[in-house]
Amino acid sequence: MNPIGAFSDLESESIEIFREVAATASRPVMLYSIGKDSSVMLRLAQKAFYPGPIPFPLLHIDTGWKFREMIAFRDRIAEEIGCELFRYTNPRGAAEGIGPFTHGSAYHTDVMKTEALKQALDLHGFDVAFGGARRDEEKSRAKERIFSFRAPGHRWDPKAQRPELWNLYNTRINPGETIRVFPLSNWTEADIWGYIQQQRIPIVPLYFAAPRPVVKRYGQWIMVDDHRLPLEPGEKVETRMVRFRTLGCYPLTAAVESTATTLEEIVAETLGATTSERQGRVIDHDGAGSMERKKQEGYF
Amino acid sequence: MDTLRFITCGSVDDGKSTLIGRLLYETKLIFEDQLEALKADSKKYGTQGDRLDFALLVDGLQAEREQGITIDVAYRFFATPKRRFIVADTPGHEQYTRNMATGASTAQAAVLLIDARKGVLTQTKRHSRIAAMLGIRHVVLAINKMDMVDWSQAVYGEIDQDFRAFAQDLSFATITSIPLSALEGANVVESGQAEMPWFAGPSLLQWLETVEPEDAAVTLPFAMPVQWVNRPHLDFRGFSGRIASGSVQPGDPVRLSPSGVRSRIKAISVWGEEKLKADSGESVTLVLADEIDASRGDVIATTAHPVEAADQFEADLLWMSEHVLLPGRSYAALIHCKAASVTITDIKHQLDINSGARLAAKNLALNEIATVNVSFDRVVPFAPYRENKRLGSFIVIDKLTHETVGAGILHFALRRAVNVHWQAIEVSKTARAAMKQQRARCLWFTGLSGSGKSTIANLLDKRLHAAGKHTYILDGDNVRHGLNRDLGFTEVDRVENIRRIGEVAKLLVDAGLIVVVSFISPYRAERQLARELFEPGEFVEIFVDTPLEECERRDVKGLYAKARRGELKNFTGIDSAYEAPETPELHLRTLAAKPEACVERIVEWLRR
Numbered sequence: 001m002n003p004i005g006a007f008s009d010l011e012s013e014s015i016e017i018f019r020e021v022a023a024t025a026s027r028p029v030m031l032y033s034i035g036k037d038s039s040v041m042l043r044l045a046q047k048a049f050y051p052g053p054i055p056f057p058l059l060h061i062d063t064g065w066k067f068r069e070m071i072a073f074r075d076r077i078a079e080e081i082g083c084e085l086f087r088y089t090n091p092r093g094a095a096e097g098i099g100p101f102t103h104g105s106a107y108h109t110d111v112m113k114t115e116a117l118k119q120a121l122d123l124h125g126f127d128v129a130f131g132g133a134r135r136d137e138e139k140s141r142a143k144e145r146i147f148s149f150r151a152p153g154h155r156w157d158p159k160a161q162r163p164e165l166w167n168l169y170n171t172r173i174n175p176g177e178t179i180r181v182f183p184l185s186n187w188t189e190a191d192i193w194g195y196i197q198q199q200r201i202p203i204v205p206l207y208f209a210a211p212r213p214v215v216k217r218y219g220q221w222i223m224v225d226d227h228r229l230p231l232e233p234g235e236k237v238e239t240r241m242v243r244f245r246t247l248g249c250y251p252l253t254a255a256v257e258s259t260a261t262t263l264e265e266i267v268a269e270t271l272g273a274t275t276s277e278r279q280g281r282v283i284d285h286d287g288a289g290s291m292e293r294k295k296q297e298g299y300f
Numbered sequence: 301m302d303t304l305r306f307i308t309c310g311s312v313d314d315g316k317s318t319l320i321g322r323l324l325y326e327t328k329l330i331f332e333d334q335l336e337a338l339k340a341d342s343k344k345y346g347t348q349g350d351r352l353d354f355a356l357l358v359d360g361l362q363a364e365r366e367q368g369i370t371i372d373v374a375y376r377f378f379a380t381p382k383r384r385f386i387v388a389d390t391p392g393h394e395q396y397t398r399n400m401a402t403g404a405s406t407a408q409a410a411v412l413l414i415d416a417r418k419g420v421l422t423q424t425k426r427h428s429r430i431a432a433m434l435g436i437r438h439v440v441l442a443i444n445k446m447d448m449v450d451w452s453q454a455v456y457g458e459i460d461q462d463f464r465a466f467a468q469d470l471s472f473a474t475i476t477s478i479p480l481s482a483l484e485g486a487n488v489v490e491s492g493q494a495e496m497p498w499f500a501g502p503s504l505l506q507w508l509e510t511v512e513p514e515d516a517a518v519t520l521p522f523a524m525p526v527q528w529v530n531r532p533h534l535d536f537r538g539f540s541g542r543i544a545s546g547s548v549q550p551g552d553p554v555r556l557s558p559s560g561v562r563s564r565i566k567a568i569s570v571w572g573e574e575k576l577k578a579d580s581g582e583s584v585t586l587v588l589a590d591e592i593d594a595s596r597g598d599v600i601a602t603t604a605h606p607v608e609a610a611d612q613f614e615a616d617l618l619w620m621s622e623h624v625l626l627p628g629r630s631y632a633a634l635i636h637c638k639a640a641s642v643t644i645t646d647i648k649h650q651l652d653i654n655s656g657a658r659l660a661a662k663n664l665a666l667n668e669i670a671t672v673n674v675s676f677d678r679v680v681p682f683a684p685y686r687e688n689k690r691l692g693s694f695i696v697i698d699k700l701t702h703e704t705v706g707a708g709i710l711h712f713a714l715r716r717a718v719n720v721h722w723q724a725i726e727v728s729k730t731a732r733a734a735m736k737q738q739r740a741r742c743l744w745f746t747g748l749s750g751s752g753k754s755t756i757a758n759l760l761d762k763r764l765h766a767a768g769k770h771t772y773i774l775d776g777d778n779v780r781h782g783l784n785r786d787l788g789f790t791e792v793d794r795v796e797n798i799r800r801i802g803e804v805a806k807l808l809v810d811a812g813l814i815v816v817v818s819f820i821s822p823y824r825a826e827r828q829l830a831r832e833l834f835e836p837g838e839f840v841e842i843f844v845d846t847p848l849e850e851c852e853r854r855d856v857k858g859l860y861a862k863a864r865r866g867e868l869k870n871f872t873g874i875d876s877a878y879e880a881p882e883t884p885e886l887h888l889r890t891l892a893a894k895p896e897a898c899v900e901r902i903v904e905w906l907r908r
Contacts, residue, residue, distance in 0.1 A: 008582065009303060015583035016542045019528040023596055023637070047571040048540075050585070052532030135375045142374045145402075161372060163398040163620050165405035165707045167542070168634050168695045172702035186386060188377050 007195050011044065014183040016167060017146060018048035018130070021181055022055050024171040025128040031117075032058040032085070034070045035247045036203050037132035037184055039077075040192055043201050044183060045130075046081065057084035059120055059129070063112035064089055065099060065249035067225050073204045086124065090116035100251045101230055108249070118154045121178060128171070128179045136188045146185045152176035156296050193270050197263045207266060209243040209258040220254035245270070303384040304508060307373075307403045307431070308442075310413030311392045311423035315444045319413065319482035320376055320389050321354025323505065326489045327378045354482075371396055373403040382509045392423055397430070397667040398620035401707060404431050405693070408513035409438045411504070412463075416449045416479070420462045426653045426667075428463075432470035433616055433669065433709065435689060438511050439467075441477040442504060447484050451495040469656060474511075478504055517580040520688060521605035522546030522554075525636035525681070526598045530585050538569055538585035539594055541637065544690035545683075546602065547579040548586070556592070557599045557681035558609035564589040597638030599681035599691065607691065609681045610713035617644070617664070617672050621698065621705035625664035628795045630829040631705070633676065635694035641677040641832070642696060648672060663792055673714060677832070685709035699825055732812030736770045740809045742834055743902070745818045746827060746881060747844030748873050749859055750851035752890050752898075756844060757818040759899045769814055774801060776819040789870040795826055802830035809838060822878045842902065843884040848873045850891060 021028050030045060032038050045054045060074060078085040090098075093111045100108040121129060135142045145164045150156055162170055173179060184192070196203060214221040215235045222229070224237050229251060231237070242255035243266075260266045308316045342353040374389045388403030404410065410431045412424055431439065441463050449455045460477040467475060479499055480487035487493050491503040502510070523544045530538040548554075552565045567587040568575040578584045586600060594600070601607040619625050625644060633642035650661035650670040664670050685692030696706030733740040743760070745753040757773060764771045780787070784800055787793040798821050808815045821827050831839045851873065852860040863871035870876045881887075886905055888898045 012542055012581055012583040016527065019540055019583070023528045048583070049530065049532075050571045051536055051538075051569065052530055136377050139374075142376060143372045159371060161399075162704045163402045163695075163707065164704075165402055165695060166689065166693045167406075168636075168693060170634065170695060170697050170702070170704045172632065172697055174702060177702075186375065186377075 007191070007198065010187055010191060010195075011047070013167075013186065014041075014044045015048040017169070017181060017183040018045050020169050020171065021128050021130070022049070025179075027124070027126050028056040028128040028130070029059045029086075029121075029124065029126040030054075030056060030130040031132070032060050032074070033132065033247075034060065034066070034074045034204060035132070036192055036196060036207060037134065039201050039203050040187070040195055041130065041132045041184060042077070042081070043199060054081070054083055057086055059086045059088065059124075059126075061113055061116050061120060062087050062089045063108070063116070063249050064094065065108075065112070065228075065251060067204075067206055067223070067247065067250045067253075069206050070204055070247060073202075077202065086120070088116060088120035088123070090119060099228070100249060101228070105252050109252075112249075121154070126178070127173065128181055130181050130183060132184050133182045134184050134187050134189070134192075144182070144185075146182055147171065148180045148182065149173070150178045150180060154178065156180075158296070190267075190270060193263075193267045197267050204247060206244045206247060208262075209241050209260050209265075211239045212242050212255065213237050214240050214242055214255055221257065223250055223253075223255055225250040303386060304409065304511070304513065305386045305388070305407050306409040306411060306508065307388045307390050307400075307407040307436075308411045308413060309390045309392065309400055309404070309427040309431070310442075311415065311418070311421045314392070314413045314415035314418070315355075315482045316389055316392065316413050317355035318353075319411075319442065319444065319480075319488065319504075320387060321356070322482050322485055322488050323387075324376060324378055325352075325354060326485065326505075327380060371399070373399045375403075380505070380509060385508065390427075392427075394423070394426070394667060397426065398618075400427060401430055401434065401618055401620070404434045404436060405707070407431075407434075407436055409440070409508070409511055410436045411440050411442050411508075414441060414443050414459055414463075416443050416445045416452075416455055416459065419459050420466060422654055424463070425466060428467060428470060429651070429653055429656075429669070430618065432467075432472060433618070435471075435685065435709075437471070437473040438513060439472050439475055440504065440507050440511075441475065443477060443479045444482055446479045446486065446496065447481040451479070451493075453496070453498045456499070473514075476501070476507055478502070478507065480504060515580070517545040517688065517690070518547075520545035520580075521602045522548045522552065523599055523601040523605075523607050523683070523688070523691060524548070524584075524586070525638070525691070526594050526596055526600065527637045529595060536587075537591070538587050539600060540583070540585045541600075542583045542690075543578060543580050544599075544636070545580050545688050547577055548584075548602075549577045550574075553603040554588070554600050555603045555606045556594050557601060557607040558679045559594075559598065560606075561592050561594075562603060563592055597636070597680070599636070607681045607683060608713065609679045611676045611679045612645075612714040613674050613676075613682070614648070614711040614714060615672055615674050615694075615708045616669065616711065617674075617696070617706050617708040618669050619664040619666060619706050621703060622666055623698070623705070624791070625706065626792055626795045627663065627672075628792075628799050629823075629825050630677075630699065630832065632697040632699050632702075633694050634697065635676075635680050635682065635710075636691055638680050640680060641699075642694070643675045643677075643829075644672050645675045646673040671711075672708075674708065682710055682713070684712055686711075699828065729810050729812060732810075734812075736812055738769050738812075738814060740812045740814065741838050741840055741906075742805045742809050742815045742817060742830075743840045743842060744805075744821070744827065744830065745816070745842045745844055746821045746884075748846060748848060748851045748878055749820055749871070750854050750856055751844045751846035752895060753818045753820075753844045756888070756895050756898050756902075757816050759895055760902055761816055763899055763903060764814060770812070771814045771816060772808055773816045773818065774805060774808075779804075789876070791823075791870075791876075794822065798823075798826040798830060802826075802833050805830070806833045809834065820872050820878070822872045822876065824879045824881070827881065840886065840905075841881055841884040842886045842888065843881045844888050844890060844898075845880070846890045 098111050133141050145161050147169045213224040243258045244255050260269045341356045376387045378385050390400040390403040443459050456479045487503045489505045524541045526539045527541040530540050550565050555562050566589040568578050569585040599607045627644045630641050630643055633640050647661045648671045649658035683691035692710045694708045695704050698705050745757050747753050761771050761773050784797050787797050805815045805817050862868040863874040872878050
């Protein structure tokens with residue numbers, strides 16, 4: 001795991017990326033997923049345009065299955081920063097009652113995240129969308145450009161990526177095409193935590209260890225965030241001291257047992273971790289290359 | 301702790317991905333769950349029998365795992381207590397050279413993998429030249445698979461000498477050869493391998509930890525391109541950008557390029573603080589003491605060393621598109637933060653990637669490198685790439701597809717823009733046109749051969765002449781008998797053909813005439829280039845739209861029949877493309893209207 005690096009270079013590169021989009025895009029938006037990476041991205045955007053406001057809105061794709069604490073945090077932060085926030089839930093999914101328990105994690109993610117994201121981008125006519133993905137997260141992400149082009153229909157063709165030399169970003173697109181831009185491409189998980197610690201960036205309390213109601217499922221701790229979690233035979237709800245390394249839909253995001261209640265303890269724990277953060281992501285285990293397939297279909 | 305960005309490159313199958321996988325593994329960067337996935341993948345796709353196949357850690361795309369090759373550059377991160385590393389693992393296949401260049405453009409060092417059994421190959425040379433062209437100064441020759449040649453010192457020595465002989469005329473500051481085995485882990489992390497007592501040098505990781513890439517940008521005079529003008533309210537006006545070189549402090553006198561306006565730094569504004577000094581590489585917002593105008597692409601620099609501006613340069617260019625580079629065609633370009641149009645006016649010579657020989661070339665194909673002259677449509681602030689990467693690099697973009705098709709580095713400005721002064725003309729175009737009681741224009745007819753362009757153009761000419769207007773027709777066939785008789789019908793010649801016609805038409809419009817141009821002019825890019833020569837409203841694109849079948853049926857000159865018989869090459873509509881206008885000023889569908897009616901529509905349009 002990386003020791004904490006100097007953040008000046010990383011910060012300056014991310015700020016440059018934000019400004020390049022602001023200078024060239026007609027209608028950019030920032031995908032705000034409420035997690036730690038989004039929190040860092042938001043702070044970097046504030047820095048890029050200081051003393052002015054962030055010159056684009058935030059968009060949260062709400063699957064309806066986020067932790068309740070995440071939603072409360074989202075609304076508080078948007079208000080504090082004074083940023084325009086769009087919330088979007090796939091109306092088809094909501095009408096059909098699609099959820100991870102009734103329809104499976106893969107289908108739920110397809111409809112409530114991938115399809116919803118595409119609908120929201122089309123609805124508002126956003127031509128550029130910032131995402132908080134990092135190259136150290138997953139193998140197909142390590143291959144992706146900082147400015148990642150999407151054909152009409154939001155498809156990603158990994159074999160036809162534009163060359164991306166120096167810090168010269170080609171932002172020209174044809175009607176119907178869009179760009180996903182990843183300002184945190186070169187940050188690692190340790191960088192993110194180190195920066196949150198150094199800058200005292202507010203994050204969702206779920207990242208800190210606390211006694212929480214959980215059940216053991218497939219060897220992982222799943223939090224019982226509301227009454228919609230159906231208990232399997234033999235499962236029982238226990239209260240454990242747990243925290244989250246990554247946040248998503250609560251039934252698809254596993255907690256780890258931990259006593260880390262301060263940022264310093266979280267950073268220390270992260271530096272000593274022996275498993276990757278995505279291990280807690282249930283959807284990544286759907287099959288080899290599953291992230292690449294989802295990305296090709298328009299997932300972030 | 302500092303960060304080193306480096307690339308790994310080399311030929312197919314010489315073990316790049318294995319080496320990086322090994323580095324990640326040995327520096328404990330592989331998590332348990334990733335190791336589990338690797339074990340499973342090694343069984344499924346692995347090429348190492350029962351052993352872990354480290355290459356699978358880095359070949360992330362499904363197609364790469366299936367084909368066992370690296371297609372695109374992958375970025376990996378690892379760190380030791382001494383340094384943080386960003387490694388760009390770049391592909392070896394020639395067809396993916398542009399992906400290799402993507403990785404190399406931001407790298408400070410290069411690890412060139414060589415298979416000890418094969419020695420220095422064409423790919424090694426190609427990658428070395430690109431690395432050198434992009435300004436990488438330190439290379440390590442990682443002579444891999446030493447286990448396959450019995451750890452032979454002789455093999456190592458021979459490859460080392462071969463490469464040094466080849467790299468003599470490349471601008472590397474240091475070349476270090478390290479014999480290793482990525483598969484066995486020999487000389488990757490630890491040095492002093494028992495099998496190679498004859499080698500006293502560092503391991504690869506030791507080299508990476510200690511190489512000192514000089515950062516020229518730090519010691520150069522201050523310069524920063526304006527990336528974005530920050531104007532949230534009337535009381536604040538800041539110029540945001542990333543410092544290209546040097547450092548800056550409040551109070552420093554500065555000069556803007558290209559305008560030459562001078563001012564002083566009033567403040568360096570960053571989140572939460574007023575900075576007292578900012579250095580090369582930092583993203584900042586500068587507030588100037590005076591209310592002056594600067595826009596994106598202008599450069600703020602110290603008055604002691606102002607940044608020059610010019611519009612014509614000698615440059616090296618790497619072509620990255622399947623469509624050949626056409627000299628004379630107008631492309632879009634981005635140089636630091638300045639967007640412009642660029643034309644490659646001359647290919648001085650192409651570079652033979654193996655021998656370094658200079659070859660004559662008329663155009664440039666995928667993955668080829670040449671020294672060229674380029675002409676921007678405006679003056680751009682710049683510095684030679686060797687001095688300042690950020691101010692001397694540019695990308696070339698196709699105006700229609702928006703693909704990035706070329707990457708260039710500037711050598712120096714050709715002083716032509718300064719030396720060839722425009723003759724100041726005192727009687728203006730408007731004055732000349734007014735004397736004839738007309739508005740000077742260029743009426744540009746485009747359409748397939750036999751579509752009726754000349755017929756309509758001639759009728760229009762008569763009609764306007766009768767109305768007392770001073771017109772002139774430039775007809776494709778006629779011009780080809782004289783001015784353009786040295787040009788054929790290849791794509792390159794067609795581009796030049798249209799460029800000349802555009803320039804002639806412009807002179808005639810300057811003379812106050814209504815110029816009627818009747819040319820097939822099949823490519824959008826060239827019609828756009830012609831349009832850009834004129835002032836807004838002067839250029840009228842008239843699309844004579846006759847379906848190919850109808851043109852072929854009429855075949856007034858018998859040319860379609862010839863083309864179909866294969867006696868005429870590059871005939872538009874048959875074996876050469878016609879790109880129909882998307883938004884012409886006038887769209888004449890000849891199946892629905894007789895030539896006289898078409899002329900009526902044009903006259904009507906001109907009266908508006």
